[in-house]
Amino acid sequence: METTPMNPNRGGGERFRTPDKPTAAERQQAREVSLRRIARLFTPYRWSVAGVVAIIVAASVVGLASPFLLRAVIDTALPQQDVRLLVLLTVGMVAVAAVTSVLGVWQTWISTQIGQRVMHGLRTDVFAHLQRQSLAFFTRTRTGEVQSRITNDIGGMQSVVTSTATSIASNLTTTVATAVAMVALSWRLALISLVVLPPAIWLSRKVARMRREITTEQQRELADLNVTIEESLSVNGVQLAKALGAGPALVERFTASSTRLIDLELRSALAGRWRMAAMSVLFAAIPAVIYLSAGLPMTRGTMTIGTLIAFTALQGQLFRPLMGLLNTGVQVVSSLALFQRVFEYLDLPVDIDEPADPVHLTAPRGHxxxxxxxxxxxxxxxxxxxxxxxxxxxxxxxxxxxxxxxxxxxxxxxxxxxxxxxxxxxxxxxxxxxxxxxxxxxxxxxxxxxxxxxxxxxxxxxxxxxxxxxxxxxxxxxxxxxxxxxxxxxxxxxxxxxxxxxxxxxxxxxxxxxxxxxxxxxxxxxxxxxxxxxxxxxxxxxxxxxxxxxxxxxxxxxxxxxxxxxxxxxxxxxxxxxxxxxxxxxxxxxxxxxxxxxxxxx
The missing domain is CATH 3.40.50.300 (P-loop containing nucleotide triphosphate hydrolases)
Structure with missing residues (x-):
């Protein structure tokens, strides 16, 4: 059957429009729905996800041995000049690094595979659902807008889908395990180190909301840019532009859209950067506070040098997964704008669908x-x-x-x-x-x-x-x-x-x-x-x-x-x-x- 639309939209029709800006209650409801739907994307791979989480937990538990091995080296092997113990401890350190590295590669391979399959499912689901849409949908929707949803929006979700679940599991497990080890070494110093958590979480939530709003604007602008490219650089579009001398105006329109994208990219990159920089400074100041606390008269003699060094090493290790966990939260919230745009297409009603009670024309005559x-x-x-x-x-x-x-x-x-x-x-x-x-x-x-x-x-x-x-x-x-x-x-x-x-x-x-x-x-x-x-x-x-x-x-x-x-x-x-x-x-x-x-x- 000829695939060309038959003089589409002869009777008119409106272009596909982005929904009006939602209220605070609607945004919260959309966030909850999106998070549930995002989680459902991983349902077919739940056992693989469970395996990845198990590998992450195993790697975190193995990695926790390092500070205790370090404390034994400083407090026991070196002062007592016990060469045999020193060799065993250093070999243990290398073994811990090797095991965690192998587990990390294994976990990355499985999680990337899961993420790519989820992305494949999203792309094909959106494409297949759009194929089921009636001609009326395409007559009122800009072609560049459709392409942008499939390429830009789903492409922008790739890093979140591919690495978010494993990043959350890895950073959360490492953070909890590190915090437990810190408490085991010195609960007093642990209290000092963990006091930064509440302000860090609060700042992360504010940054996430800022980036989500910017991401929504970015995707709209990218869609407009795609429309300009589709309309201007097709054969018919180029012919029309040359015939009407519209080339300079099209370049100006494209330049303006690209300029707006630069501003949005800068805003996205710098959103909350000063807040996160302040957190980095705060985390960097914690070791100095720990050393000061260890030297005060009331705490003097309550811990060994090995415990102090092992604790500061742990505290340094805590910063990376904790910030990673907070940053992942920011990415997830900001990416909800992408998921909502994709889900908006997946939720489009099908005007002309397969019949519920089909009747087959076994020997059609053509009456x-x-x-x-x-x-x-x-x-x-x-x-x-x-x-x-x-x-x-x-x-x-x-x-x-x-x-x-x-x-x-x-x-x-x-x-x-x-x-x-x-x-x-x-x-x-x-x-x-x-x-x-x-x-x-x-x-x-x-x-x-x-x-x-x-x-x-x-x-x-x-x-x-x-x-x-x-x-x-x-x-x-x-x-x-x-x-x-x-x-x-x-x-x-x-x-x-x-x-x-x-x-x-x-x-x-x-x-x-x-x-x-x-x-x-x-x-x-x-x-x-x-x-x-x-x-x-x-x-x-x-x-x-x-x-x-x-x-x-x-x-x-x-x-x-x-x-x-x-x-x-x-x-x-x-x-x-x-x-x-x-x-x-x-x-x-x-x-x-x-x-x-x-x-x-x-």
Whole structure:
């Protein structure tokens, strides 16, 4: 089935808009929901996560032996000149470092694998969910915005998803274990060291809130930048810019957006930096306070030199995991803005979804019927279609004519469920198309649009996009039917010729014939031709029309046309005006009535 949208959003529609700024209560609720949903992302890998946590705990416990070994070296082995004990203790230190390093590599490998699988799941879930969205969603949403959510937002989440769980487990375990060891060495000094925790946690929460707001602004600005790139650097965009001399204005727009991104990046990098710097100074001052405390008259003689050195070593080790834990908390909170943007797409309702009670068209004949069909685009002033009832027997031809905006394309799109009617129903062989599985409907109904879209790949792959298992002989047969085989065969690379971006290697008429061949590969029982010959010259149009006439045997064809010469031989012609049927009959009978059709034909 032709994949090009059929004159999308002809009836209007709004662009996809970012939700209004939430209240404090809504932000808190969104935070809680996001944290639960983030945790659920790891559910399929819970045993692997448990294994990583076990490795982290083991590494932390093994690492705690180092300060006690150091104390034994200073207080026992060196003063007593016990070489054997000294060798054992130093070997133990090396062994502890080796074991923790090996465990660290193992833990990193497993956790990175988990994170990458979670990212893969998110990307594919968002892409698959967007594939299920109706045409209306894409007509009101900027393409660059969609790309930004999949690339920038999910990409920005990668470090958080990949390392957050393990970072929290590692730093939390190390912090708790180190604090326990410090208490075991000297509970008095431990109290002095841990007094900095409350202000550190408070400052981290403030920094997290600041960065989350900045991250939201960053992603919006990146989306705008993507839109500018998509609209300005596509082939059609470049042609338009050159034709209108809009290049300097586009550069200015891009520069302004990029400049705003610089400011946001600086704000993000410096958010809370002074607060965290103050914490670093405070942590660095703790050893000096410990040495001072150890030398005061009331504490003199209560600890050995080895205990003091081991304790200060532990205190130094506490700073890194504690700050890591606080920084991870900042990253998680700030990344919630990214998760919410991604979840917003995942939560989009599907307007046109698979039927709950599907009916299969096992041997479709192609009998199409419209029963009191009405359709309105969102926010449109008037309905695009109103009370349209038509019967198109299998194997016959229906031609839809009328002025621009009369509803011809909209009516044709309802047959393939590019839209669903807001009133009435469309039936194929007596079955409402809303009850037919989407993949099956795509096999029954083929569309050739006036807006041909070709992929930036070879002719062969463009044709196989409709039917991947098609043989070369079938490709050639479809191309011959569309009167395009001879041209393809004359090219140096034949069917392996790359069509270029959006098919710009070929003329408009050649692209349209390729689209016709692509659709015919599916051999649909119902053909919807939306001005499919509009880009063809008179001679080529005649050749393609002959091919359509031959192929129409045993096939139901709905033709939408401005050129009335292409519909003279249709079994029935319907004239639409403002979404309503105003005339219906054959070419001869409508001319004899001297009504709207006769006026159009004049």
């Amino acid at each position: 199409v019927r419209f029963e009191h069909v009405g359709f309105s685009y969102p926010d449109a002033d008037r309905p695009a279609l109103a009370d349209v009832s038509l019967d198109v027997p299998a194997g016959t031809t229906l031609a839809l004519v009328g002025e621009t905006g009369s509803g011809k394309t909209t009516l044709g799109s309802l047959v393939a469920r590019l839209h669903d009617p807001t009133e009435g129903r469309v039936l194929i062989d007596g079955v409402d198309v809303r009850r037919v599985p989407l993949a099956e409907l795509a096999e029954v109904v083929g569309i050739v649009s006036q807006e041909t879209y070709l992929l930036h790949t070879t002719v062969r792959e463009n044709l196989r996009y409709a039917r991947p298992d098609a043989t070369d002989a079938e490709l050639e047969q479809a191309a011959r039917a569309a009167r395009i085989h001879d041209l393809i065969a004359s090219l140096p690379d034949g069917y392996d010729t790359v069509v270029g971006s959006r098919g710009h290697r070929f003329s408009g008429g050649e692209k349209q014939r390729l689209a016709i061949a692509r659709t015919l590969l599916r051999n649909p029982k119902v053909l919807v031709l939306d001005e499919a010959t509009s880009a063809l010259d008179t001679e080529t149009e005649r050749a393609v029309q002959e091919a359509f006439d031959a192929l129409a045997e045993g096939r139901t064809t709905i033709t939408i046309a401005h050129r009335l010469s292409t519909v003279r031989d249709a079994d029935q012609i319907v004239v639409l005006d403002h979404g309503r049927v105003v005339e219906q009959g054959t070419h001869a009978s409508l001319l004899a009535d001297e009504g709207r059709y006769a006026t159009l034909a004049a």
